[in-house]
Amino acid sequence: MMNTAADKIKVDPRDAKLSMAHFFVAFAALAIGGLMGLLQTLVRSGKFELPAGIGYYQLLTVHGVMMGLILTTFFIMGFQYAAVSRTAGTHSNAARRTGWVGFWLMTLGTAMAATMVLLNKASVLYTFYAPLQAHWIFYLGLTFVVVGSWVDGASQIMTYVKWRKNNPGKPSPLLSFMAVINTVLWIVATLGVASTVLFQLLPWSLGWVKTVDVLVSRTLFWYFGHPLVYFWLLPAYMCWYAIIPKIIGGKIFSDSLARLSFIMFLLFSIPVGFHHQLTEPGIDPAWKFIQVILTFMVVIPSLMTAFSLFATFERYGRSKGAKGLFGWFKVLPWNDARFTVPFIGMASFIPAGAGGIVNASNQMDQVVHNTIWVTGHFHLTAATSVVLTFFGISYWLVPHLTGRKLTKSMNKLAIIQGWVWFIGMVFMSGAMHIQGLLGGPRRSAFSTYGDSAQAAQWIPYQIAQAVGGTILFLGIILVLIIFINLTFFAPKGDEEFPVGEAEKSEAAAPMVFENWKLWLGITAVLILFAYTIPFIDIIQNAPPGSKGFKTW
Ligand code: HAS
Ligand code: CU
Numbered sequence: 084m085m086n087t088a089a090d091k092i093k094v095d096p097r098d099a100k101l102s103m104a105h106f107f108v109a110f111a112a113l114a115i116g117g118l119m120g121l122l123q124t125l126v127r128s129g130k131f132e133l134p135a136g137i138g139y140y141q142l143l144t145v146h147g148v149m150m151g152l153i154l155t156t157f158f159i160m161g162f163q164y165a166a167v168s169r170t171a172g173t174h175s176n177a178a179r180r181t182g183w184v185g186f187w188l189m190t191l192g193t194a195m196a197a198t199m200v201l202l203n204k205a206s207v208l209y210t211f212y213a214p215l216q217a218h219w220i221f222y223l224g225l226t227f228v229v230v231g232s233w234v235d236g237a238s239q240i241m242t243y244v245k246w247r248k249n250n251p252g253k254p255s256p257l258l259s260f261m262a263v264i265n266t267v268l269w270i271v272a273t274l275g276v277a278s279t280v281l282f283q284l285l286p287w288s289l290g291w292v293k294t295v296d297v298l299v300s301r302t303l304f305w306y307f308g309h310p311l312v313y314f315w316l317l318p319a320y321m322c323w324y325a326i327i328p329k330i331i332g333g334k335i336f337s338d339s340l341a342r343l344s345f346i347m348f349l350l351f352s353i354p355v356g357f358h359h360q361l362t363e364p365g366i367d368p369a370w371k372f373i374q375v376i377l378t379f380m381v382v383i384p385s386l387m388t389a390f391s392l393f394a395t396f397e398r399y400g401r402s403k404g405a406k407g408l409f410g411w412f413k414v415l416p417w418n419d420a421r422f423t424v425p426f427i428g429m430a431s432f433i434p435a436g437a438g439g440i441v442n443a444s445n446q447m448d449q450v451v452h453n454t455i456w457v458t459g460h461f462h463l464t465a466a467t468s469v470v471l472t473f474f475g476i477s478y479w480l481v482p483h484l485t486g487r488k489l490t491k492s493m494n495k496l497a498i499i500q501g502w503v504w505f506i507g508m509v510f511m512s513g514a515m516h517i518q519g520l521l522g523g524p525r526r527s528a529f530s531t532y533g534d535s536a537q538a539a540q541w542i543p544y545q546i547a548q549a550v551g552g553t554i555l556f557l558g559i560i561l562v563l564i565i566f567i568n569l570t571f572f573a574p575k576g577d578e579e580f581p582v583g584e585a586e587k588s589e590a591a592a593p594m595v596f597e598n599w600k601l602w603l604g605i606t607a608v609l610i611l612f613a614y615t616i617p618f619i620d621i622i623q624n625a626p627p628g629s630k631g632f633k634t635w
Contacts, residue, residue: 105161116149124552147209185235192227275306305356333399354613420497424475435463456519511551
């Protein structure tokens with residue numbers, strides 16, 4: 084591979100320290116959440132009982148909160164902070180200080196929420212639907228995580244703004260642009276969850292108000308919940324679009340196409356929350372229909388991504404003399420964990436995305452909603468495509484930040500890790516998809532089935548899930564071994580932070596992509612369009628006698 088001066092650019096050690104702080108929390112969350120995941124699949128197999136009066140829903144909450152909320156948010160903020168530093172330049176002292184304040188707020192909030200869950204005072208799952216009620220410290224902790232992430236994200240925005248000021252009229256570096264889009268998406272999305280927590284759940288858990296309007300709180304949650312999954316996905320796309328081409332020695336197919344797809348995510352990922360509420364009474368079907376159409380709009384940038392990735396691989400393959408439709412497949416660098424691990428994630432995203440399209444299709448959602456199919460869906464999307472890409476990123480980013488090298492043996496272990504994950508997930512997610520199609524419920528332990536004939540029916544599938552869960556837990560142990568090695572023990576050296584170049588680097592991206600007034604304006608209009616009338620409807624037609632339900 085050719086080395087240019089740009090390959091040597093290092094993230095400033097002061098920025099590296101803050102990124103690593105995020106990764107410590109993220110990987111600790113992975114360790115705790117992973118153990119809970121293992122225990123869950125074992126309990127569900129019917130062959131194992133939880134000791135010491137630990138409840139199934141307590142476990143499920145620890146697992147969902149640690150994996151879905153803490154691991155992701157900390158990893159993403161740490162990665163984006165480093166990516167902006169690498170491509171838009173070292174953060175200023177003010178930006179770095181802002182980042183640290185955000186980091187500590189998030190960490191404090193995590194500790195508060197985690198303590199209440201571990202004390203079994205907040206077994207409300209990661210979606211914390213009312214009327215399930217948690218201790219107020221749990222809600223306040225989550226508020227700190229969210230507010231902390233805004234402050235943390237502000238540091239990336241500050242550095243982006245500084246770059247724009249110093250480089251008038253030029254498109255910003257692709258990775259910085261992408262990081263800022265994702266941060267803005269996150270800020271707009273979290274307004275929904277912050278509203279329900281601050282104005283509904285917190286006062287209610289403190290006993291200041293007696294009831295809570297369940298439909299309002301669920302609607303505000305899903306206003307946030309869908310863009311949440313794209314907040315997880317976009318950093319993986321950052322790697323697929325802008326980093327993988329460099330790792331394989333190819334080029335980014337089109338810088339402008341990548342930016343356009345990110346803008347489409349900003350526009351279309353928020354006004355679609357009703358696709359999680361298709362079976363809920365109290366929402367006008369016409370508005371559900373409109374939000375389903377908007378959901379199909381947000382599929383388009385993923386199809387653009389698939390197109391662009393195939394184009395990168397194919398062109399690279401041709402340059403290596405590959406022939407035929409899939410000739411490129413053989414010339415890819417399969418012995419490089421930095422490529423192979425995210426690639427397994429990418430390939431998994433084809434069936435994962437197809438499953439999402441099934442969910443979004445109202446009639447088919449009636450079959451799979453609240454079944455364990457949905458759990459299978461998000462273990463392919465979030466827990467394979469996204470998280471394997473995050474692992475793949477950490478295998479070069481951690482040594483880059485700690486001034487060490489990804490050694491041959493660690494590289495090999497990392498590739499094994501990726502395949503172990505894949506095999507475990509084929510069992511676990513595969514069995515979940517099938518059981519779900521047959522009507523197997525999600526969020527259910529054995530003890531909740533009631534009658535034993537019903538329980539017996541699901542045993543084979545749940546044993547397959549336990550086998551998968553055990554293999555996945557092995558995968559987590561491998562990740563942790565590699566992470567600790569790359570942080571503390573790997574030999575000192577320079578590991579590259581790969582940043583791809585566009586094929587036609589002379590064709591600069593149109594400046595309209597950086598027109599934030601325009602994009603934020605359209606985002607706001609779409610949100611108001613999709614939510615105003617149904618929201619008024621929900622509030623005006625709330626059941627008589629209360630501003631909501633005591634029980635659902
Ligand atoms: Fe989803 C439920 C619809 C994507 C996560 N989703 C969930 C839940 C989670 C989640 C966590 O409409 C459960 C929430 C809960 O607890 O209740 N989802 C979609 C749709 C998409 C989608 C339309 N979901 C995701 C992603 C997630 C995620 C991404 C996490 C990161 N989902 C739903 C719906 C529900 C739902 C309903 C509610 C269901 C219910 O009833 O409750 C789309 O964005 C998917 C688009 C993706 C594609 C694939 C593009 C492929 C690419 C890879 C190319 C590969 C290459 C490699 C080049 C169109 C980019 C080539 C390799 C070779 C070997 C050939
Ligand atoms: Cu969704």
